[in-house]
Amino acid sequence: MIPVLQVENLAKHFQMHHLGQRLHAFDGINFTLHAGEFLLLRGPNGVGKSTLLRTLYRSYLPRAGHMWYHTTEGRIDLAVAADVDIALLRRREIGFVTQFLIARPRVAAEDIVAEPLRRAGIPAAEATEEARRWLAEFGVKRDLWRAYPTTFSGGEQQKVNLARALILPQRLLLLDEPTASLDAGARAALIRRLADLKAAGVAMIGVFHHPGDVAGLIDREIELTAQEVPEDVAV
């Protein structure tokens, strides 16, 4: 079976010019992920779990190693792929789910959620209808759908963000503590959606403050430890 993602000897550090020093994040990360697999990243705070996710999404540039992503048109190394290719994959295949919403001024919640569908060419009315369905699923009150999320509470913003991030099925989902600060109803909705996506073949890599939330979904784990080469452990 062809994997979705093969990570080889991935390393990241941050060059801090104003301090004249390098900040080590991680070294020697290796793993392979297939369709429908769920990989949990474990480890104490500050060990580089979120940094690894952001590196895989190419918000951070890796220092060394490869991130081979397999597409229908062959494999591409995300570590060195052209920016436009990364942008293309993010629109079509690779999603990043975080607990933080980047709300734009004066854009209604339902429009924020519908945007990935609009970008994929789905007509406005249909996209809005689907967006409302997901806002309802995550428990955002109907009164808020036309409101601007900049003034929402953290929890409500997060629900909008999750609806947006998960509305369009992807091939690879990177999950950065998506359950943090969610109420029970929204957490259940999120886990249902992740289970459906996994069953549909979406590969996922996640960081969870309470991994018990997604215990039923986890196939494998990687334990990140400070300054050590992490091991890939089968569950």
Place this chain on the structure above:
Amino acid sequence: MTAALALRAPQLMTTPPLLTMTGVSRRYSDVVALDDVSAMVYPGEVLGIVGESGSGKSTLLRMMNLEDTPDAGDYRLALPGLPGNLFELDRFARRMLCATRIGIVYQNPHLGLLMKNSSSGNVAERLLIAGERSFAALRGRAREALNASEFPLERMDARPIELSGGMQQRVQLAKAIALEPALLLLDEPTTGLDVSVQALVLDTLKRLQRDRAITMVIVSHDLGVIRTMADRVMVMRRGRVVEQGLADQIFQDPQHDYTQQLVHAKL
């Protein structure tokens, strides 16, 4: 590393870039305004250009609008009927190209508008250059462009000089998009506007980008504006591109010393 990634040939993207600029240099007496600058913008993409005053970002934008000719360099737009290097076009051909295929919004509305003509007349002027002669069609299309720019239509015959800064920018925007340009250039379009008006203008731009997939290049010293608008970012300093990358990478993991200073100063 980022410069290398930006210039790397795409593997998956099969659409060629709309805009390709290569090796553009320009000196004004002993001041180097642009030093071997290359850029690519893909269809539907928003490229943000940041840098301090005097970094060359506005000069580069004006090169894209063919307002000046560099000492060296090549500029191509992948549009039907456009031959080779656009810098070799004569003044008439440049004017036609800019009037019909490229729209621009300046920071200073005085550069983009005739302040004592009506707002609708300013927009219609573009259509006249493109050959539209019917009064009803001119007015109808001007109205449509003003409406798309979220300009209050009951004021369409007011002169820009009578309007607020935010409204003037909307008239410029309507003029710029009236002919559905392939490329929209924005030079500090929200600088000097108060925060709520700035948000409205950015929202309008976002909406236009989403609904019409207009390719845009936006220059701003305001990193918040660039972060809101851009897919990719080019960082300029002293006429050179010091770093370019995906917008989130530039803001979250800037590589160059200067970009780190810029980002840290903002956040």
